[in-house]
Amino acid sequence: MAAEPPRRGDHARQSFSNEEYADIFYLYGYCDGDAAAARREYLQRYPNRRPPHVTVFSAVYRRVRGTGNVQRQQRDAGRPGGIPRIPRAEDEEILSKFQEDPTTSTNIVARRLGVSQWKVWSTVHTAGLYPYHYTPVHVMEEGDPVRRLDFCRFMLNADAEDPMFFRKILWTDESKFDQDGITNYHNLHFWAPKEQRNPGKKRPSKSQRRFSLNVWMGIINDNLIGPYFLPNYLNGENYETFLREDLSGLLHDIPLATRQNMWYQHDGCPAHCRVTVRRWLDENYRHRWIGRGGPIPWPARSPDITPMDYYVWGHMKSIVYCDNVPVPTLDQLRDRIINATNDIRRTLTSNVIKSELRKRMRVCIRNRGSHIEQNL
Known part of the structure; x- marks a missing residue:
């Protein structure tokens, strides 16, 4: 019987051994952050291993940078609906900063607590927080x-x-x-190859x-x-x-x-x-x-x-x-x-x-x- 084709999103749930994750992490750096090139290199070096999806390489890098671990944090399988595990003290401290000041930023919280910004993003995302934008409105006067x-x-x-x-x-x-x-x-960009130096593009403004x-x-x-x-x-x-x-x-x-x-x-x-x-x-x-x-x-x-x-x-x-x-x-x-x-x-x-x-x-x-x- 033919194997069931992977469903969309299955690659995000792939688990590998510590050794495999270490090789994935190494090759992502070896290829200078190019996930597609890192996957090709991995397939050449380890043809008999299960091939990781291209997104696994960047995900492992972010995980190591944010948590210091190559393995994903496990969810409590015994709780209904895949509810996340109870937050650790560090997670609770991060969330408390947003409760104290809902207008703060992930960058500010990361600097104050001495953790990576990715760790802060991961924690607030797991907690179900979303960064909503303010709507500019006129000041209402009496009447x-x-x-x-x-x-x-x-x-x-x-x-x-x-x-x-x-x-x-x-x-x-x-x-x-x-x-x-x-x-x-903030939304105005000039795209150029990564290896190229900053082209120093300018945009004229405020003419006399x-x-x-x-x-x-x-x-x-x-x-x-x-x-x-x-x-x-x-x-x-x-x-x-x-x-x-x-x-x-x-x-x-x-x-x-x-x-x-x-x-x-x-x-x-x-x-x-x-x-x-x-x-x-x-x-x-x-x-x-x-x-x-x-x-x-x-x-x-x-x-x-x-x-x-x-x-x-x-x-x-x-x-x-x-x-x-x-x-x-x-x-x-x-x-x-x-x-x-x-x-x-x-x-x-x-x-x-x-x-x-x-x-x-x-x-x-x-x-x-x-x-x-x-x-x-």
């Missing part, structure tokens, strides 16, 4: 949760009365795009010749409006000029029936709160605009419940700055913004507005008006 609750309740009630309500709202916002974008250097673009955009149902390039310094006067002279042209392709029943939304930035701006909105969107001082007040510090923030800007900037290289000229930055808009426009669906927005507002109500990003 913000109540205003967010009131707004979300109004919106969901209006949606229940009129299933097309969310599709009638033109959500708008402005965002700055500069030549550098946002770069996470700075330029940026202030972009207005809107989204209604499954239509993306814009981009429109506003003055870099936006004030009430030039924002009012934009509403009076340019907005209607941007909405030219929106059906007339939609425009006649459309709501206008913007946030509470100072330029939006100018008296003449609010007067113009009252005249052109009577009882149908959302904003500071409007018939439906916009709750401050609420980017998590507007599709411009939770969908459009993040998506656009990931396209505009996809190569992690500063944009060389203002014209190229403008072209990238236009191209990114066209990319998003081709894939935009009404679910971005109706389904996602409804879900976020319900979560906001469940959280009593507090932050919701960590619950999505």
Whole structure:
């Protein structure tokens, strides 16, 4: 009868004698940490032995470095579900450091206790701990949760009365795009052969010749409006000029029936709160605009419940700055913004507005008006 083929993950449970593990460890170092080469060398030297999987070589090295032992730590076979053995005093000391300060790092704990970082990682992993990331959120001020609750309740009630309500709202916002974008250097790498010296790659940043673009955009149902390039310094006067002279042209392709029943939304930035701006909105969107001082007040510090923030800007900037290289000229930055808009426009669906927005507002109500990003 043919032997049963090894199941996925069986190689991780292979056990060898101390002598075999010693040879595995030696050849991993002999081949300068190349596990595949070490396995080939092992097969040539010991053709009559059971061949170890390629992952065994690096696993043995980590185990020796972390614990000083070549053999894996055994689990208590008599306990149900393969529950790990009771931690030793050293493990308990490691875990106590994370109980005292859940924000600490494996590197800090390893240095303080004089153990390897791999040992710390192994202990917290066995204990079922996982390093969760913080979610950046706006600082809530007094009264913000109540205003967010009131707004979300109004919106969901209006949606229940009129299933097309969310599709009638033109959500708008402005965002700055500069030549550098946002770069996470922690995740920016240059791959090169290990034996090669550090190539000393550089990435230009913080040019003295700075330029940026202030972009207005809107989204209604499954239509993306814009981009429109506003003055870099936006004030009430030039924002009012934009509403009076340019907005209607941007909405030219929106059906007339939609425009006649459309709501206008913007946030509470100072330029939006100018008296003449609010007067113009009252005249052109009577009882149908959302904003500071409007018939439906916009709750401050609420980017998590507007599709411009939770969908459009993040998506656009990931396209505009996809190569992690500063944009060389203002014209190229403008072209990238236009191209990114066209990319998003081709894939935009009404679910971005109706389904996602409804879900976020319900979560906001469940959280009593507090932050919701960590619950999505």
